[in-house]
Amino acid sequence: MSTHKDNLEHQIKKQIEEREITPSRDLWSEIELQKEQKKSGSYMTWVWAAASIVLAFGLGFVLFSNPSEKGKTQHTEIAEIKNEPAPKESSEKVNKDTEPVYADKNTDPEKKDISTKIIDEVQPSKVLAEQKQILPQKESTQMIVPQLPKIKTEQIMAQVDSSKIPAKRKKYVDPSTLLFSVEHKDVIEKTKESNVASVDLNGK
């Protein structure tokens, strides 16, 4: 009978435990080589990390600094454009050419004068007289309207910028204008075909 110590596994274990195998090649030099490679690899990773950080900062500096400079130059250009044409053209052309624009936007002080004049003239007179007086007003508006296409959009823009007039329309209607429009509804309707500015004057 074989004992536990004599069985095959035990004998195999004994043989493997007791033996020593000499390497067929110089393993130590290969171990040293691998260690150096790992060291150099880790060193290279640090170098790459440092380089990437520097690159990131560089790119960030370039990307964030240049647009701000460009923005500044653009602002100065705009400012120059504003300053140059504003005193010459706006002062002259606002009075001449851009009257319809202001009339259209209910921002011209002269428009108010016109409406008040008309109302002043209308109120004391009779219906026939009113019609006669409206016609001149219509003529005056017609005088304004043909000038609209002559105005260049650039000029309008320049004038709007230079004079700093708010582009938004007023939402409310002048009570006197409203009264005038109600009283002369039929006359206004007749003038619709000729694109009279009086429609805009009344506002919506």
Added chain:
Amino acid sequence: MKILFGNKKEDLLSRLKKQDPAAQKIFYEQNVKKFLSVGKSYITDLYQAEDCIIKAFCKIFKHIESFRGDGNLEGWARRIVVNECLNFIKSHKTVFYIDDINSSFLVEVQDDEITVDFDAQELLNQLPDAYRMVFNLYVLEGYSHQEISDTLQISLAVSKTQLFRAKEKLRVLYLQQQKTKRNEHAQR
């Protein structure tokens, strides 16, 4: 002598933890032959076993800080060698674990007389990878079936059947080896 030996070991460990190349060389010289023997019991090809030993030594030196010092340094390093060999087999070979044996048949058969004159490595070389891994872990490394199942990511039952089959196969191989030896001896 024990105190002197212990101090030397402690010195070597502290020097290894400081990544001292001279200490690493000493540790290598002390253990390379033993570790290569262990590696050879898992990987039949010597060149591939040597490659695994190189990788294992690099890992030992790199992760020496994780060795707590409460156990045996050689034992800790040997486990790294074994793991490296197992990883090599897993990554380079397809290992089949056949689990078709009823556990009721897992009754150990006592060997007859075992002569000392036999080549254990030759027997191990003829075992399939799955048998050899389980047998080596259980018999040579002293792993339990639970540890083997965790290490090789197999079930306990598979671990047991692989060991049983490995022993059976080894016995057959041993008998064959003895038979051929007897024949050779008779021819002389």
